[in-house]
Amino acid sequence: MTQTSSATRQDGASPHTSAIGRFLRATEIDTRLLGMIGALALIWIGFHLYGATFKGFGAFLTPRNLWNLSVQTASIGIMATGMVLVIITRHIDLSVGSMLGVCAVVMGVVQVQVLPGLIGFGNPAIWIIAAIIGMAVGTMIGAFHGFIIAYGKVPAFIVTLGGLLVWRGVAYLITRGETIAPLDETFKLLGGGPYGAIGETGSWIVGLLGCAGVLWLLWNGRKRRRSYEFPLRPLWAEGVLGTIGCVLIIGAVLVVNAYPWPKGIVRQYAKANNIEVPDGGLFISHGFAIPVLILVAVGIAMTVLLNRTRFGRYVLAIGGNPDAAELAGINTRLMTVKIFALMGLLTGLSSVVASARLGSATNSLGTLDELYVIAAAVIGGTSLAGGVGTIYGAILGAFVMQSLQTGMVLIGFDSAMQQIVVGSVLVFAVFIDTIYRRNLK
Amino acid sequence: MSETSMTMTKSAPVDRTGTPLVELRDISIAFGGIKAVDHVSLDLYPGEVVGLLGHNGAGKSTLIKCLSGAYQMDAGEIFINGEKAEIRNPRDARDYNIETIYQTLALADNLDAASNLFLGREITGPGGFVDDARMEAETRKIMGRLNPNFRKFKDPVMALSGGQRQSVAIARAVYFNARILIMDEPTAALGPHETQMVAELIEELKAQGLGIFLIEHDIHNVMRLCDRASVMKNGQLVGTVNVDDVTDEDILGMIILGKRPGE
Numbered sequence: 001m002t003q004t005s006s007a008t009r010q011d012g013a014s015p016h017t018s019a020i021g022r023f024l025r026a027t028e029i030d031t032r033l034l035g036m037i038g039a040l041a042l043i044w045i046g047f048h049l050y051g052a053t054f055k056g057f058g059a060f061l062t063p064r065n066l067w068n069l070s071v072q073t074a075s076i077g078i079m080a081t082g083m084v085l086v087i088i089t090r091h092i093d094l095s096v097g098s099m100l101g102v103c104a105v106v107m108g109v110v111q112v113q114v115l116p117g118l119i120g121f122g123n124p125a126i127w128i129i130a131a132i133i134g135m136a137v138g139t140m141i142g143a144f145h146g147f148i149i150a151y152g153k154v155p156a157f158i159v160t161l162g163g164l165l166v167w168r169g170v171a172y173l174i175t176r177g178e179t180i181a182p183l184d185e186t187f188k189l190l191g192g193g194p195y196g197a198i199g200e201t202g203s204w205i206v207g208l209l210g211c212a213g214v215l216w217l218l219w220n221g222r223k224r225r226r227s228y229e230f231p232l233r234p235l236w237a238e239g240v241l242g243t244i245g246c247v248l249i250i251g252a253v254l255v256v257n258a259y260p261w262p263k264g265i266v267r268q269y270a271k272a273n274n275i276e277v278p279d280g281g282l283f284i285s286h287g288f289a290i291p292v293l294i295l296v297a298v299g300i301a302m303t304v305l306l307n308r309t310r311f312g313r314y315v316l317a318i319g320g321n322p323d324a325a326e327l328a329g330i331n332t333r334l335m336t337v338k339i340f341a342l343m344g345l346l347t348g349l350s351s352v353v354a355s356a357r358l359g360s361a362t363n364s365l366g367t368l369d370e371l372y373v374i375a376a377a378v379i380g381g382t383s384l385a386g387g388v389g390t391i392y393g394a395i396l397g398a399f400v401m402q403s404l405q406t407g408m409v410l411i412g413f414d415s416a417m418q419q420i421v422v423g424s425v426l427v428f429a430v431f432i433d434t435i436y437r438r439n440l441k
Numbered sequence: 442m443s444e445t446s447m448t449m450t451k452s453a454p455v456d457r458t459g460t461p462l463v464e465l466r467d468i469s470i471a472f473g474g475i476k477a478v479d480h481v482s483l484d485l486y487p488g489e490v491v492g493l494l495g496h497n498g499a500g501k502s503t504l505i506k507c508l509s510g511a512y513q514m515d516a517g518e519i520f521i522n523g524e525k526a527e528i529r530n531p532r533d534a535r536d537y538n539i540e541t542i543y544q545t546l547a548l549a550d551n552l553d554a555a556s557n558l559f560l561g562r563e564i565t566g567p568g569g570f571v572d573d574a575r576m577e578a579e580t581r582k583i584m585g586r587l588n589p590n591f592r593k594f595k596d597p598v599m600a601l602s603g604g605q606r607q608s609v610a611i612a613r614a615v616y617f618n619a620r621i622l623i624m625d626e627p628t629a630a631l632g633p634h635e636t637q638m639v640a641e642l643i644e645e646l647k648a649q650g651l652g653i654f655l656i657e658h659d660i661h662n663v664m665r666l667c668d669r670a671s672v673m674k675n676g677q678l679v680g681t682v683n684v685d686d687v688t689d690e691d692i693l694g695m696i697i698l699g700k701r702p703g704e
Contacts, residue, residue, distance in 0.1 A: 309570060324549050328560040329532035
């Protein structure tokens with residue numbers, strides 16, 4: 001009896017697993033991507049259930065928390081996309097946190113102390129000038145690092161370890177330790193908050209555009225494959241992919257639209273616009289926060305850069321075999337400079353988001369960010385041996401890191417415990433990744 | 442006996458009356474006081490295969506890397522079609538239609554065949570984006586000619602066998618209409634069937650008028666594939682001989698003793 005049942009189970013199991021295998025092959029979904037989404041879901045549900053069981057309230061899977069989570073992820077996520085390129089080419093950048101600090105205080109000084117005197121306080125151009133200067137500073141610092149690494153042949157680890165100290169010191173010298181505030185009102189919108197979000201209608205527009213984009217990608221890919229007579233994905237697989245993509249996007253829109261403005265902000269807004277607040281209160285949705293949209297835009301741009309441009313192809317080739325890349329006529333040194341400059345640019349952008357969110361600039365902004373950024377990239381499947389990494393993985397990795405952090409705060413872990421957990425998770429994730437890769441071969 | 446039958450199949454003798462395709466004049470390169478290549482001169486005519494022989498460390502690969510742009514020579518001149526050529530890096534070499542198949546194959550293991558084939562010379566479509574579909578189609582075309590059994594177009598080349606990797610490296614050199622081809626031990630990692638494939642390819646390219654430098658350890662292959670053989674020892678050129686005029690033993694003598702036949 002037992003034997004028959006186990007035999008039937010085995011018989012039943014093999015077509016079952018092959019069905020999953022067939023499904024994955026047909027849809028061409030990366031198993032690693034599935035693993036990461038699974039881990040993320042586990043973290044979310046785990047924290048929620050823990051809260052529901054032991055604290056009487058599951059605070060994790062609420063629109064409010066998920067919205068905040070998305071905003072908190074933006075800064076690390078933006079930098080992680082650049083770190084992917086750095087790590088793919090077998091380098092590392094330990095200085096991003098300090099660079100972020102320098103960019104923030106420079107932007108702070110520019111918009112609080114310099115520009116108001118030049119073009120007048122509250123001038124609508126202040127935010128963009130400050131942001132551009134911040135990103136330019138980041139780009140120059142990054143390029144400078146890249147130059148020393150590529151032409152001076154000093155290992156990236158050392159150059160950026162030095163940078164970690166140097167730029168934090170520079171940030172302190174610029175501010176003398178003072179907090180620079182208040183930042184420009186328009187600038188602050190880039191950090192999120194009730195006013196720094198695009199609202200219900202805007203979110204629907206973005207969501208529908210996103211869905212259209214997903215469907216267009218699938219359709220266009222199919223058309224291209226057909227024109228070269230390559231094997232096509234079965235139609236049902238295309239359908240499944242399209243549906244999953246659209247459901248995720250619409251789901252995100254529903255979540256961010258379900259998070260209303262706080263009562264105080266609503267009252268303020270109603271007063272300013274002469275709107276009568278009804279008795280039940282006014283429900284004004286946040287919608288997607290601007291920093292999240294910046295992260296999405298950066299993610300798309302960086303994915304295109306890595307997968308669809310020569311630059312990206314050379315990044316991968318250098319990571320796979322630097323000598324081969326050199327022999328193929330790629331100027332690997334100049335590439336290194338460009339990659340670090342790009343890392344600097346993204347750090348500058350991230351600095352805009354981080355300081356705008358804080359509403360002020362301090363020389364300690366971004367402390368320890370380098371570790372979170374590197375962890376996000378590595379958890380996202382970027383191999384420290386080089387040559388392998390994805391942008392979406394890094395962004396998911398940033399979400400995983402931030403979810404852990406947020407979740408532990410919600411259930412009341414103290415910061416010592418948080419550090420222990422985050423550090424352990426990083427090592428564990430890379431250990432799992434190593435096993436995964438070994439089995440792949 | 443088999444030797445004669447091999448030489449019998451060889452194409453017509455090479456015409457060496459015109460301008461050489463490549464002339465290496467008095468090339469020297471030293472690494473930290475060790476003269477890796479010491480005043481070596483070589484030439485190569487269209488439709489000719491010149492074998493480069495010698496022990497490991499004799500300077501063959503180093504010499505040839507001066508031509509492919511991987512190294513920069515300390516002294517000497519390179520002439521392509523009678524005109525002085527400045528080759529400072531691999532990009533320069535490519536501009537002179539010099540293609541190299543390195544012993545290490547120089548493939549990026551994490552990329553697929555098409556990405557490797559077009560590395561540094563990607564086909565781009567509208568907007569300057571790389572056109573992967575078209576590159577894969579082109580790769581399928583040339584692989585259909587070189588290695589019809591090749592199927593793994595989607596896999597990174599680290600998943601390929603030695604022979605398959607070799608055919609990717611060869612396809613890369615052949616696809617871009619090389620006029621001068623440098624092959625560094627192209628058959629070292631191959632089985633007999635694949636070695637035969639490479640031999641046939643060399644014959645075909647030769648017939649198309651390419652000049653080929655072939656670095657080779659296997660005397661048998663040299664006798665079979667090359668028109669001339671140049672032997673190096675301790676960075677110096679022992680001599681260049683017509684393969685038809687000498688025996689295996691003569692060449693072995695040059696390699697081991699560093700003496701020309703008759704010396």
